[in-house]
Amino acid sequence: MSKQEAGENHHGLAPWCEECPLRRLDLFEDFSPSELGFMQGFKIAHRVAQAGATLMKEGSADGHLYTLFTGWAFRYKLLPDGRRQILNVLLPGDTIGLDAVIGDPPYYSVQAATDISYCVLDAIRKLPVLFRDHPSLALKLTRIALRERQGIDRRLTLTGRCAAEERIASFMLDAYDRLAARGLVRDHSFLLPMTQNQLADALGLNIIHLNRMLRRLRECGLLLIQDREARLLDLEQLRRLAPIHGGLTHRRPLL
């Protein structure tokens, strides 16, 4: 696994917060002008990184907070013997490295699944000011943390109590819903830039078993994965199969 560097990018495509296209999505909550003004000073860089790059590594904090702007990433935990659990998948608008709020170094790592771009927020210097002078943003931050907890709770329930096919169906519907809210779904299909190895680590399954279950779902006409693209062939049956779905439809806070 070659380590790739994250690159700085101050020019060109990095938008000002006021014109951030993410904020225009219905998915995210509105911002007051004063909030926006603070965020503009909070943000200190816009960076890009290549697929496979490690954005954050277990045990080492850099005092920054990121907001994913384009692309996919995932947060995971490694066990000493090499086993990996992917804790959640990060999509545009998601916050990375909330633990900077605690001050403790993170107990997990974050890796880019595609080429990505992201905003860098100066957590260590600006968070105290944020909490002191912008209670509405502080509340937003807390709510982001609680949303994340909700997502992990779902994943835990799925992993602890559901069969392989149920997990896959729930995962795909979840990705479908989240991507649809970002305008990244066309005709019931979306880009799925994860290897089956990563998918398996996210679902708590063995890669070989996952592969077989994907085949079965394909043969049943529910789901097709091909060339990094997932196509949900029968949404209704998928929803019937998935024990957990929906419920994340409210507007979400965005930093």
Next chain:
Amino acid sequence: MSKQEAGENHHGLAPWCEECPLRRLDLFEDFSPSELGFMQGFKIAHRVAQAGATLMKEGSADGHLYTLFTGWAFRYKLLPDGRRQILNVLLPGDTIGLDAVIGDPPYYSVQAATDISYCVLDAIRKLPVLFRDHPSLALKLTRIALRERQGIDRRLTLTGRCAAEERIASFMLDAYDRLAARGLVRDHSFLLPMTQNQLADALGLNIIHLNRMLRRLRECGLLLIQDREARLLDLEQLRRLAPIHGGLTHRRPLL
């Protein structure tokens, strides 16, 4: 499952925040006088509930926030077909119902495992004031949420990637460490007020299989559970068996 009522208790044993014995534990962070003063007004009742009582039910919010004072409780999610995943175990000092911060009703339920007592905080009325006037408490709240996420991440990793015996060992060591910090461990043993059914639902295991694994651990001289009491017979071997343990040793925020 008989539904039992939670009882109000304004007299006698309910301590003022200033003299709260929990705050004296090294486990929890110190409080400034101003924080303490606010908390005193934040707290509107001290209640008790019987083992088995439901403190919080999926979908219904009462605008309150609780801090568990004595006893055990657990937070869980039910699937439509009755399967249950216990998301985490709550011990004295833990916060219940953080989602009141969001305003959304909770997507999970909370049940008392023993007779318990707990503080009731007037979230819906006082949280805005807290965020506006007490940034240090707001930060504390956020950090509590992030601590919870950390715990669930651990549980997810355990459930997704670890074998039954590893899960049991990690769970027991976790309970051991948390209870020890509260002075509730004597001679490597502690009260474990959970049925095997509940344990199984917490670990993502079948109750019968759990029972057999407990027997095996007992026969290997690692662990003994009897009469609602757990005794860790060989801490060293348990730690060697558990893929995840420790790391929660820092002082924790308390509301």
Next chain:
DNA sequence: CGGCTCTTTGAGCGCACTCAAACTTCGTGG
């Protein structure tokens, strides 16, 4: 072309499950 990563398939094992039932404990009412 070889070397790499990822996907796919086969064969077979075993961990964790289901089904079934005995036993213990405890509270309740006859």
Next chain:
DNA sequence: CCACGAAGTTTGAGTGCGCTCAAAGAGCCG
């Protein structure tokens, strides 16, 4: 006092889901 039922624990028997091991095929890059 014992009978009874409810809830929890324990054990046996047998199945199957999801695992490991092994290897072939597919796509990509140097």
